[in-house]
């Protein structure tokens with residue numbers, strides 16, 4: 187942090203909040219609210235004279251409420267910049283009649299109560315999102331009595347107690363009597379790895395943090411009895427297993443089982459833990475002077491605000507979703523936005539530093555050439571045909587289409603922001619959008635070719651490039667047998683498959699049609715497959731109204747790793763196909779022709795060359 191503060195190419199905006207973000211890679215516009223510090227940064231030498239006279243005492247957030255601070259304070263000892271700040275919520279004000287003592291005490295005259303919040307507008311090319319984490323609040327787990335028993339602490343509270351700069355200068359003390367505890371018990375996985383209470387994922391750092399704390403306790407208090415209650419210990423990093431062994435060698439007892447309840451002895455304020463030891467199958471009772479809950483991490487609330495600003499995607503655990511878990515682990519799906527630290531999942535310091543370095547390198551790699559290369563598969567609007575309905579702008583997952591209905595200007599696609607999913611082209615009722623390299627004409631030509639000979643024996647499959655098509659590939663590589671009469675039509679995303687393609691396939695005699703894409707949350711174009719889902723449901727309703735069996739159109743989510751599932755779905759499709767009679771197919775053609783489907787405006791296959 188100090189290095190970043192000194193670096194000539196880095197501007198640190200502390201006490202600031204991003205309030206708006208718009209634009210696209212290379213041209214992001216960011217609005218930042220820089221809150222008034224009331225202390226002139228460059229002048230304050232952090233001498234502390236102001237703190238001595240401030241009459242307001244409030245709990246210190248950095249020490250998790252275990253100590254107090256004044257209304258003028260330094261957030262933590264290594265804070266950058268090294269200057270004081272006034273807590274506007276707590277300060278009594280500068281009117282001499284009320285207070286103003288800090289102003290009087292400051293010899294350098296760097297306290298300025300007339301300072302006001304500033305709104306900054308920044309133009310940036312790339313963004314690194316590092317939103318951090320919050321720790322799990324154990325108050326909901328009533329069985330541990332965190333709010334009732336004074337000597338039950340969280341791992342963060344112990345961390346502050348054990349720190350030499352903490353509220354007790356590194357002395358580990360019980361909060362009930364300020365005595366050094368003779369025995370300490372740690373309970374692992376509090377708020378983590380639970381499907382019912384807390385979060386289902388592993389918080390990654392708690393095991394090693396506990397092992398480190400046990401070693402520190404044993405180093406400072408060799409006689410202290412230390413026990414760790416765990417489900418399993420996850421010590422998989424470099425040197426971590428060694429630390430675990432050292433902790434056990436130092437006399438720390440590891441007991442496999444999580445206590446079901448903590449009770450307090452009202453006389454001694456000691457704690458009694460009841461645990462089902464899964465290693466011995468015995469119900470045991472243990473005593474400890476202090477219990478430490480190894481609390482997990484969860485994504486902070488404010489992540490949602492940034493998510494909406496930058497059109498980011500979240501995974502089911504609530505953290506941001508990376509563009510690809512193996513190949514692009516620091517990229518977001520929005521071009522030019524990267525992740526660092528715990529924004530994308532719980533991480534320890536080493537991993538966070540690695541990811542931050544990778545994110546910075548990725549951002550530099552993008553910006554250094556001065557020009558941006560984009561894939562040629564972007565969308566283009568024909569201004570003559572556009573009816574300015576605004577649907578394309580609404581469905582675009584990247585906010586890459588500008589539609590100004592009021593000004594009467596046709597939709598315009600920003601090629602730098604467009605990722606080429608094709609959802610806009612599939613939803614455009616006027617057929618005004620061309621998806622380069624995946625044009626309507628090209629896809630229509632593939633449908634026609636698929637059903638040219640023996641249409642009743644063929645099964646057209648629309649498969650997205652990233653998951654379903656790769657799933658088919660996997661099935662092939664794994665030599666998994668599936669019916670040979672399926673014909674794949676690849677699109678970049680299932681969102682590209684328009685209603686007209688489905689009607690075209692049926693009107694050309696297809697007995698059944700399959701549309702397949704990535705599972706929800708896995709779509710490579712943020713949420714484009716949600717539009718696929720809505721569209722297919724709309725087609726099913728129309729089929730029902732027209733008297734066609736909706737089951738003849740199938741929708742399946744198949745991932746790249748699900749080769750076996752792909753083969754099974756193909757088998758099912760073949761069974762469905764066999765159940766469709768020539769009469770039903772002929773009847774379908776008549777019904778669709780009468781209904782004018784596919785839409786009259788749909789371009790014919792001869793445009794395929796375009």
Ligand code: FES
Pocket residue numbers: 650651652653654678679680681702703704708709710711714715
């Ligand atoms: Fe597979 Fe969107 S990329 S459904």
